[in-house]
Amino acid sequence: MSLSLPHARSVWQRNAAMYRRTWWLNILPNFFEPVMYLLSIGIGVGAYINQMGGTSYAAFLAPGLVCVAAMNGASFEVTYNIFVRLTFEKQYDAMLTTPIQPDDVLAGEILWAVTRATVYGGCFFLVVALFGLAPMPGALLVLGVVPLAGLLFSAIGIAFSLRVPTIEMFSFYFTLFLTPLFLFSDVFFPLHERLSGGWLWLAELLPLLHPVRLARLVFGQRQGGLVALWDVTYILVASALLLRWARSSMRARLVS
Amino acid sequence: MMIVSARGVTKHFGSRVAVAGIDLDVPAGTCFGLLGPNGAGKTTTLRMLYGVTRPTAGTIRVFDIDIAADPRAVRRRLGVTLQENVLIDALSPIDNLRVFGRYHLLREPGLMQRIDELIDFLELRSHATVAVQRLSGGFKRRLAIAMSLINRPELLILDEPTTGLDPAVRLALWARIRDLRAAGTTVLLTTHYMDEAERLCDRVAIVADGRVIAQDEPRTLVRAHLAREAVEFDCALDEEAALLSGLPPPRHRLRSGRRLIVYVDDAKPILERLHRGDPDDRRGLIVRPSNLEDVFLRLAGASLEGGA
Numbered sequence: 001m002s003l004s005l006p007h008a009r010s011v012w013q014r015n016a017a018m019y020r021r022t023w024w025l026n027i028l029p030n031f032f033e034p035v036m037y038l039l040s041i042g043i044g045v046g047a048y049i050n051q052m053g054g055t056s057y058a059a060f061l062a063p064g065l066v067c068v069a070a071m072n073g074a075s076f077e078v079t080y081n082i083f084v085r086l087t088f089e090k091q092y093d094a095m096l097t098t099p100i101q102p103d104d105v106l107a108g109e110i111l112w113a114v115t116r117a118t119v120y121g122g123c124f125f126l127v128v129a130l131f132g133l134a135p136m137p138g139a140l141l142v143l144g145v146v147p148l149a150g151l152l153f154s155a156i157g158i159a160f161s162l163r164v165p166t167i168e169m170f171s172f173y174f175t176l177f178l179t180p181l182f183l184f185s186d187v188f189f190p191l192h193e194r195l196s197g198g199w200l201w202l203a204e205l206l207p208l209l210h211p212v213r214l215a216r217l218v219f220g221q222r223q224g225g226l227v228a229l230w231d232v233t234y235i236l237v238a239s240a241l242l243l244r245w246a247r248s249s250m251r252a253r254l255v256s
Numbered sequence: 257m258m259i260v261s262a263r264g265v266t267k268h269f270g271s272r273v274a275v276a277g278i279d280l281d282v283p284a285g286t287c288f289g290l291l292g293p294n295g296a297g298k299t300t301t302l303r304m305l306y307g308v309t310r311p312t313a314g315t316i317r318v319f320d321i322d323i324a325a326d327p328r329a330v331r332r333r334l335g336v337t338l339q340e341n342v343l344i345d346a347l348s349p350i351d352n353l354r355v356f357g358r359y360h361l362l363r364e365p366g367l368m369q370r371i372d373e374l375i376d377f378l379e380l381r382s383h384a385t386v387a388v389q390r391l392s393g394g395f396k397r398r399l400a401i402a403m404s405l406i407n408r409p410e411l412l413i414l415d416e417p418t419t420g421l422d423p424a425v426r427l428a429l430w431a432r433i434r435d436l437r438a439a440g441t442t443v444l445l446t447t448h449y450m451d452e453a454e455r456l457c458d459r460v461a462i463v464a465d466g467r468v469i470a471q472d473e474p475r476t477l478v479r480a481h482l483a484r485e486a487v488e489f490d491c492a493l494d495e496e497a498a499l500l501s502g503l504p505p506p507r508h509r510l511r512s513g514r515r516l517i518v519y520v521d522d523a524k525p526i527l528e529r530l531h532r533g534d535p536d537d538r539r540g541l542i543v544r545p546s547n548l549e550d551v552f553l554r555l556a557g558a559s560l561e562g563g564a
Contacts, residue, residue: 014358
């Protein structure tokens, strides 16, 4: 079996055609979540905080929340949506009556999840920019970080989704995995100022930390250098390994 | 030329044997029926033919291509209507067809032209732009069949095409399937409606417990396995011997509860006997030509479990 990009694109187009009809059902809940955080924590709580990480609290929150928006966009797509298409709607069974192969399905779905993450992250970046929290033009580079965050969380989510037996398992994924990541990945406070020694090394395992640090870099809140290189490497290598695993799961789920 | 040619195909799922050794030959331009009770292995067999289930043993060639070696090349040239409709509820029939056409890498303007043809062919025009979730079961089924025709397949595989549909929709679909066959498409369908198989198929294979137990033209099968006429009536087990005594013995009989069917070449003697003893027809007498359903019941057994 092999990957055919035109076929993967047709899978992407299927989702795009559907999304054009239902975007307002999908985009509202997930998109407004980080907006609420920005308003409540950034501006509400932020009023009591003089500064954090050398900037206003709302400005400190902004780059992390852009990545969280991307994480949410990708995660909903590759968990609930993919599970429904796989098990309830049997959409992939229909695709496999055409020349599409399991690898094309996986690639198309990942490209779509990255697209959706980019739309979410991009829209939220627009909000942040309108609030005057994004230093221009450097912060525009975050539009390159957002797809990386999307790729990473698509890969994590789909590797999980293809292995779980029931849809109920996703509540664990969200409450025990994504929520702690959201709270402890440098989004709300500078992680390196609160952790020390071995804990700092352990924190490097947190997937969300890496896109958040890259976003801080392009927002001018920290220096680049080797750490940025490590962040990009982490994202690409972890995604590649997880997708390789997901590929064998997808083949096993679709072809018996 | 054979469109499908399968030899010694088996499929095991763990310790369960779904297909226990099947040989199939589907000649070009024919309609071939795979008949059998639920769980007989029909769907598994179809899945192996288009390459999403891999046989445990045996070889399958479709269009003379080894399906294991090049499933993409085979699937480019065939269409499959799955047992359950797989549609995108939020989209209209036109959009569903467009999405499906792209799976085959069809491009505008050819794609829209083909969609237009299929909308006419399966009479989808009246609701072509309405979201699928608002359509009736018959309409959805016609759309599912239209989708499997988007690439002008040389081989159309239909898994229980008319199960659960009303008689008018079934008649209309049968007419369309005949049209396709007349235009040169090879059709392979599964069904457990014997009237459907008798009406549509040039050749049928009866499958039970993962094996082909009979394979021929429907009419030949009926002739080979049963007497010409079937006489059906209510008759308790303990009256059967007395009722039939002295008559030429029927070639076969089949009982389900109080209902008895006897198969005879000449129905006259038994009809006279029944009329004499039952002038008010309390036995619910029916006389009809033997059909494929009778062959099926005789070969595959009448039990609900499927198989003999």
